[in-house]
Amino acid sequence: MGSSTNGVVGCSSTGAVDKGVDFANYFCTYAFLYHQKEMLCDRVRMDAYYNAIFQNKHHFQGKTVLDVGTGSGILAIWSAQAGARKVYAVEATKMSEHARSLVNANNLQDIVEVIEGSMEEVVLPEKVDVIISEWMGYFLLRESMFDSVICARDRWLKPTGVMYPSHARMWVSPIRSSLVDQRKNDYEGAMDDWYGFLEDTKNSYGVDMSVLTRPFSEEQEKYYLQTSLWNNLHPHQVIGTAAVIKEIDCITATVNDILQVTSSFSSTISMEHTRLCGFAGWFDVHFRGRREDPAQQEIELTTAPSSNNGTHWGQQVFLLHPPVHVDEGSNLNVYFSMNRSKENHRLMEVEFDVKISKPSGKILPPIIKKFYIE
């Protein structure tokens, strides 16, 4: 699931991560059926993988497949139903036991072998023709699970093998959203409350806590204003051109390629008299096969703002305080930078540097904002 562990075998390490801590912080959610069901109920996600597999049976028939992070086992089961000769379904949590009963209940135990363990540690009896995985986190890279897919690819994919999905892209666009007002109000409410608390504590209990005002406000600011939000945006909230800020070819990408994501891009505001309230980040993946062995039917899975095809990923929203009035034709020059958090490599720190030019030619002072994807 996208990380190096103390028991790493044969995969480059981005830094030792204690397995117990990784489980307490990350893996444990995936052991719950409720969480698996949530993902299985995402029709856009399910349709994309289902169609990618069954409209490209030539990639599966008689072939060997590795499902990285099989969860409930759904992709492994579909791969077997599409004609795979053998499927290895690797899952780090006890969810693997449920995957195994699901495989048995669907009469696929001769084809699908469920293996409990981390991708970095398991040993397979052979290399595979296909690696399939649903590894994408919010804004693609949150959770850093792709590290484990890269590890699997480097260890177990045949030189002729195919990645499912084959490509991934990260997108950013300027947006408008009333969330910017809500969060600002929440923050200000928390600070009002704090000042009342300071007074009570001084009067009733004789302790002056005003020295904590600054760290408290920083903590609240980080929580209310600087932490990215999950939201399912409507396309009407996208107020300017969206830009691709990262492209990943899953057959060649290295962990180094994804440790840092930086991009300079432009976006033109397409809405008259609106507020730039921040930016939205999302992703898409494609199932194209490989150049020498392409898909017969290319499938796309996108998490872009949509009126009726929202996914459980939503988009990640980075709010700008205060919002900025912009006009149709205003131009944004944006520098985007994303790095892994030092405390937890599965979480991210993001920076947006925004230079706004009005249609008149006037250039506003640069806006530099830091965010946390938690």
Place this chain on the structure above:
Amino acid sequence: MGSSTNGVVGCSSTGAVDKGVDFANYFCTYAFLYHQKEMLCDRVRMDAYYNAIFQNKHHFQGKTVLDVGTGSGILAIWSAQAGARKVYAVEATKMSEHARSLVNANNLQDIVEVIEGSMEEVVLPEKVDVIISEWMGYFLLRESMFDSVICARDRWLKPTGVMYPSHARMWVSPIRSSLVDQRKNDYEGAMDDWYGFLEDTKNSYGVDMSVLTRPFSEEQEKYYLQTSLWNNLHPHQVIGTAAVIKEIDCITATVNDILQVTSSFSSTISMEHTRLCGFAGWFDVHFRGRREDPAQQEIELTTAPSSNNGTHWGQQVFLLHPPVHVDEGSNLNVYFSMNRSKENHRLMEVEFDVKISKPSGKILPPIIKKFYIE
């Protein structure tokens, strides 16, 4: 903070707990000012400790004090203001840095020494006259922080020393609550949804997931029906006599004494024609000093159901499904048992065995229910 760690020095171990995992699961919440503020805003809690200290200055004047788990530093500051000669304020998280600035801002740096570290590991220059700590979790023992207070006492309290608080009790009473209907409805809604999901998955995706119905329903049942709830109950919801199920003398208690809590008790229903919807658990602590050196003013801090003196602890509610109709005079013979969870010693597993006798003399079949304090 109530646990043995890998670096245990001089304290009996209840089993090795990885420090990193303990931080990820437990300690980390206490590093947030928002969380500290929530506790500092609990007037009942604050008043009790404030009065316990300032109405018993003889215990503090010219004395040495240890504050176990100082958090923001409030108890250490009050101890100094009450005349202590020296206060050691131990805190395992980075909150210690805020405690230190608070001490400095209140001009007590010559008296209060804030030490970042776990109680099991820190080394003090001397033994102390008083150990003060606010260690109580939900239903007293959730979080198992008292382990760390016992460790502190065994290592650092003088033979003549005093514990603040000196005593603690756990209470249980039968209750009525509409939560029992809410949770039941939530559970049934989740199961209805599941069956729809099963059908969709079979029809749209060709996978029969019915083998997961049983584990899914067990998971949902545990979540909705078997996990204790936080609630601030009104005294009107207490429908029968409350019983003390555990008494702790903080000067003599050992970790062994609190590993398991068992009690057989009776409760008589005091409300006519009502439903036994479950049981509530809460606690109280007392500040009585010690027999040879008693408090001048005994203070009580109770978390019993109250119309206007609720605390942030609330009560722990254990719901009975289905609720049972009982009458005034019905008698409950209850066997209560609580043990630490194997996966996480700071969480608990609870069992209630209930035998109901109606006023007519009729005895209902015993009800045996297991619960989780998460």
